Amino acid sequence: MAVVQLPEWAALAPALILAGTALVLFLLDSIDPRSTNRPLLAGTAVLGSLASLVVAVWFTAAGVGATGIENYGVIDIMDGQFVVDRLALYFMIIIATVTALVAVASYDYLRDHTYQAEYYSLVILAATGMSMMAASNSLVTIFIALELTSLPSYALVAILKDNRGSVEAGLKYFLIGALSSAIFVYGVSLVYGATGSLQLEAVATGLTNAGEMGGLLGLGILMLIGGIAFKTASVPFHFWAPEAYEGAPAPISAFLSSASKAAGFVLAFRVFTTAFPLEATTAVIGVEWTWAFVILALVTMTVGNFAAATQENVKRMLAYSSIGHAGYVLIGLAGITADGGEFVMGAAMMHLLVYGFMNTGAFLFVGLAEYWGVGPRFEDYNGLAERAPFACAAMAVFMFSLAGVPPFGGFWSKYLLYTATLEAAADNTILLVLAGALVVNSALSLYYYSRLVKALWIEEPIVDRDRLAQPTALYAAVIAAAVMTVVILPAFGPIENAAIEAAAAVVA
């Protein structure tokens, strides 16, 4: 039906648009290096990410990646080095949405900063890497995309050059990141050694010849998990996260904890379902890799939530809570069984989408508070609602949603995850423990989330504040995230089905 047959690489358009936007920003920067033309720079970044979002949504609606539609279906690019399927598009949507929100919010946040153009181009470049990660289908392209995401992120965390915390955080992030990359790439080489391939499907085929090299392969897989754990801020590679999120500019914290984490997860989902089918891999290495994720999920959610409960600093609390949420999503991998698991993986993906809105929004609210000059501790947030009822109402929505209180999106995605875990427990009883841990941790999280709501709405302010400024863009981003957290409810059914369908395509 198509009049002009587009080349296959055009299917990567959501990522390519981002790459193009980054280049435009570079161009603008080289024309006028000291430019402080914020509307132009932020506008370019927002437009680029929105274009990427629109294309990704359009591809999904048009049926790219869906099986059984002529001329579409899963699109392989460069002999399967990249693949555009439902899973890739789903995560491209999450990444583009978060990027757009972050870019909008940065407009106000970066008011008095130099390096405007650098900032936006780094953000968009990192987003490009994440988008590529969603589509990467070979350990090589995955590694390149991973580094494309990581390098700008290190710089972004340290971009507040006058702030010691920011620079220190950047350094710490960089050192741990480099170490994790090394571990990851070493794992890649071990997997290559055992199977003779890097392309994910070929790795799966190569498993049959891996025969005696089970130990080698097992070690390789373990190292891959290490790399993924770094990217998703999972225990034990989590300890960079609180420092980095605390030191980084708030929009960057939002970006890293939502988009970057989602990218890390799509990577994990794809690698482990495509390259290491459970049964075949178990035959070689002698132990089910889901065990690693069961332990990882349990430890991550518990450590994250307990640590969050003891924080005095709002940003650190959010950082640890985001570690806790990584633990919830890891259930998606822990629940995969030999003959399925698409429901639990789809539920985890659904949680990532909702999380993309509520967590980004929460960090952006912190950005708003920083913009107002509010301090970092809970007490400093006391009584803000009197001055800024809307933003604080939005924050209350984020907090209750993160805690999983109905009627907000977080309740539904957590409940879905819980049901899916119970269903997966029929095949693998140990998941009952994870389901229980999910409930207990959620209940615990209500304590520290509601603490912030209480500070905002109920406590008396400790300092007298004049009228607070109302930065339009930051406000718009925060309110938009809050509205999405609620408005997602009517569309929850279709999106959920899309997520499960996407998961089913790679699991099967």
Next chain:
Amino acid sequence: MMIEILLAVTLVGALVTFVAPNRIAGKLAFAISLVPAALSLWLFAAFDGSGNALLDGELAFESQASWLEVGDYTVSWFVGLDGISMPLVVLTTILCTLAIVSSWTPIDERESQFYGLILFIEAMLIGVFSALDFFLWFVFWEAVLIPMYLLIGIWGGPRRKYAAIKFFVYTNVASLVMFGSFIALVYGLDVSSFALPEIATAMLEGGPDGLFGLGGSALASIVFVGLFLGFAVKVPVVPFHTWLPDAHVEAPTPASVLLAGVLLKMGTYALLRFNFTMFPEQVEAYAVPIAAVAVISVIYGAMLALAQTDLKRIVAYSSVSSMGYVILGLVAYTQFGVGGATFQMVSHGLISGLMFMAVGVIYNATHTRMVTDMSGLADRMPIAVGILIAGAFGYMGLPLMSGFAAEYFIFFGAFGSDLLAYSPLFTALAMFGIVIVAGYLLFALQRTVFGPYRLETDYEVGRAPVHDVASMVVLLGLIIALGVAPDLIFDMITDAVDPIIGGEL
């Protein structure tokens, strides 16, 4: 579509009020709240349902659309009204309008947020009484908590933070127990959705098969107890009542009106819908302990009220005993028992709303609520005090007022109960509660309103504002109307109650 419009109007109104300037928020909220009130009255007039929403018969204003899939279960947007929920929806909309009017005097900061939250609660309450899908219902049920937490926490009295947290933690934990129990039941049943009618039918046609090694009847019993505990906190029954006096005393007057008038009814309404509709066997098995809890609530609540010197605390504790009557009526499991319990929900909503408003008016004028600080108020604010006395008589069950009709139905129903062993004994004990109620109310009235005028504060007491009196008069009118002609709603109620107790349609 009518229920959706009702919800949408109220929600949009809440949003509009939230953004409105503080200066006009009160009047604006009142104007907006007239729309749902009028709509609900129109629904009431046009009501043509018969039977019970969960069991049998025709629903009024029903609408259903599938929403999302959770595993193998469908969650749907499913709302409708029957003879039990219709009066409660009207009660909600009317009380919210009056609560808004009664906030005009005491609320003087962050008005737009305050009225926005009140309208938001109103929408969620309408949702609770009209939702027929468990998930939808639970969403509304939980969504009431957050605004009420804020209302108490921001606009409350000196110990508001403690009271707000206590309220939130108590009711939220209870909700979790209830939620967990019910979900376990649904997984054990052979159903494909969370629609309450489907679940009720499946329960009555054999019950659950069992789950995780538990047998069917054991599961049903556990769920029954779990649900009962979950709802008992909301009602509240002794010994889960301790959050209530704190929340009531610290809450601002309009929040107290809503808390006592409608929020407590969520608990008894849920008990009726879940425990007493879906688990007839368990009701029979646990009838005696439940009746004992009910009677203890009646007597103990009344005795606690007798021991208070704070006027608001007296009214707050009296709710514990009134709700005890409702439980007694439910467990009687007769037409008059269950119907009377439903009638009492409406009646107590009106009377306790009136009493809290009257106490609020007195507090606004005198700045004290201590019985010991006041005397002879009747001289200075005759109309308001007259209404307070009338309300107190309504509480005591004076004939021709709704309280009398409600209590009469309940006692009549409980006395002749076949299900409840020793029912005459329980009824007689509960009736003794009336004596204590009359005792503490008369005692409080005698010390505050009669005798020579004396007030141990520096305030000059004048007549109550017209709008406060007007809203109380409306309530008093409704109380008398229902007392004179209980059939205004009782026929509707019995239509819906009959299928529960196995009677004719």
